Amino acid sequence: MIHVRTIGVLGGGQLGRMLTLEAKRMGYRVVTLEPFPDSPCGQVADEQIVAAYDDARAVGELGARSDVITYEFENIPLESALLLERDGRMVRPNSEALRITQDRLLEKTFLREARCPTVEFAPIRKPEELDVALADVGLPAVFKTVRGGYDGKGQWLVRSFHEAAAAVEDARGQALICERFVEFDREVSLISSRGADGHTVRFPVTENVHDTGVLVTTIVPARVSAVIEEKVCEAARRIGDGLGIVGTYCVEFFVVGQDVYVNEIAPRVHNSGHFSLDATQISQYEAHVRAICDLPLVEPRLFAPAVMMNILGDGAGDDLAGIDDVLRDPDLKLHLYGKRHAALRRKMGHFTVLGRTTEDALDRATRAKAALSWTPPLRTKAIAVALES
Numbered sequence: 388m389i390h391v392r393t394i395g396v397l398g399g400g401q402l403g404r405m406l407t408l409e410a411k412r413m414g415y416r417v418v419t420l421e422p423f424p425d426s427p428c429g430q431v432a433d434e435q436i437v438a439a440y441d442d443a444r445a446v447g448e449l450g451a452r453s454d455v456i457t458y459e460f461e462n463i464p465l466e467s468a469l470l471l472e473r474d475g476r477m478v479r480p481n482s483e484a485l486r487i488t489q490d491r492l493l494e495k496t497f498l499r500e501a502r503c504p505t506v507e508f509a510p511i512r513k514p515e516e517l518d519v520a521l522a523d524v525g526l527p528a529v530f531k532t533v534r535g536g537y538d539g540k541g542q543w544l545v546r547s548f549h550e551a552a553a554a555v556e557d558a559r560g561q562a563l564i565c566e567r568f569v570e571f572d573r574e575v576s577l578i579s580s581r582g583a584d585g586h587t588v589r590f591p592v593t594e595n596v597h598d599t600g601v602l603v604t605t606i607v608p609a610r611v612s613a614v615i616e617e618k619v620c621e622a623a624r625r626i627g628d629g630l631g632i633v634g635t636y637c638v639e640f641f642v643v644g645q646d647v648y649v650n651e652i653a654p655r656v657h658n659s660g661h662f663s664l665d666a667t668q669i670s671q672y673e674a675h676v677r678a679i680c681d682l683p684l685v686e687p688r689l690f691a692p693a694v695m696m697n698i699l700g701d702g703a704g705d706d707l708a709g710i711d712d713v714l715r716d717p718d719l720k721l722h723l724y725g726k727r728h729a730a731l732r733r734k735m736g737h738f739t740v741l742g743r744t745t746e747d748a749l750d751r752a753t754r755a756k757a758a759l760s761w762t763p764p765l766r767t768k769a770i771a772v773a774l775e776s
Contacts, residue, residue: 389477391680392416393433395453397440397467399426401724401734402656403459405664407431409672415680420449427724428459440464450476455679457634461488461654462535479679484630484654491533491564494652501629503622503649506641511563514555520565521551527568530554532561542600544568569648571641575609577619578660580635580674580684581627588684589623590671592616593659595639601732604752605659605695606745607666611642618647626652635660635675658697658734665720665739666693691718692745694752698736700729704763713738713755718748729761 394410396403399421407417407428417432422439429435438445441464455477468482487493495508509520532541543554578590594609595602623638637657639650660671667687677684705728723736742748
């Protein structure tokens, strides 16, 4: 068992912010490493090291200041995690989990070897492999960059050879994975937290709605059968054990009839688990802190059906209007991330509504979302009026 006083976090986004707030509540100090100053995580952490993720000196400094290091997104340089481990630092989840989940081909191959269901897939590392990939997978298909890409970026839905060739050209030499496109009934995810002893607890299976690759709504519990729930839980267990994850992780699935297919693994806390801050007695963030600090894990309990909705920027302004209206709902909890600029489709915050039923929570969340809008700051409005007069 390790003794932890300070937790290091690679990454300074909103996931790190919520993780830090839970860690601070539990008495830990938190140091984050993030290239951009005044990051959402840095605003609430004890310290922020402002440096690039591949800055060896800064990474070493993070390790020296921390008793355990974790990460809030998986697109940090693998070499940084390896450097920390070579220095004898405790990185949780470990660099091997990071290595596999950073590479979609390695991830899908791991899933196949772990006997977890996936759609057919094939590599396209160079244009000459396009014909073979399409022959193996068929059309329609989804092309994804093997590395990087997030919230729908670096992905192409192709329905013809012409579209496939255009996607390869658009990728500009990046290695791709070709996956069979499935007309799924629902997208669901399962968040689990696994300790160093292998003990694992699970949050309720969630149902997720995306808009062009960006998560917009999470419904919990997911409206799926017990058969689907059992398959999802078994696949997630195999994944956690196979990767040796210590911490909270998320597995995303496509549901087709009574079958499930693993879409992606996130070896970290996840957007679809935001609801747990308000709808369960232990959040995914506290569970992650417990796991990486060798504290006991307890099974989450859902208080009531819940709906979480992301608040995305629309490029129209940086001031959020309508807050007074949504906060009149006594069962709504609002979370804003401290970001200054509400760029188009940027995740600026979220809210969770607890309801008597799923339909009740969904209806009230939909009405709350409609009440919110982005407007220019008052000073900008005044300048615009002056210019027009």
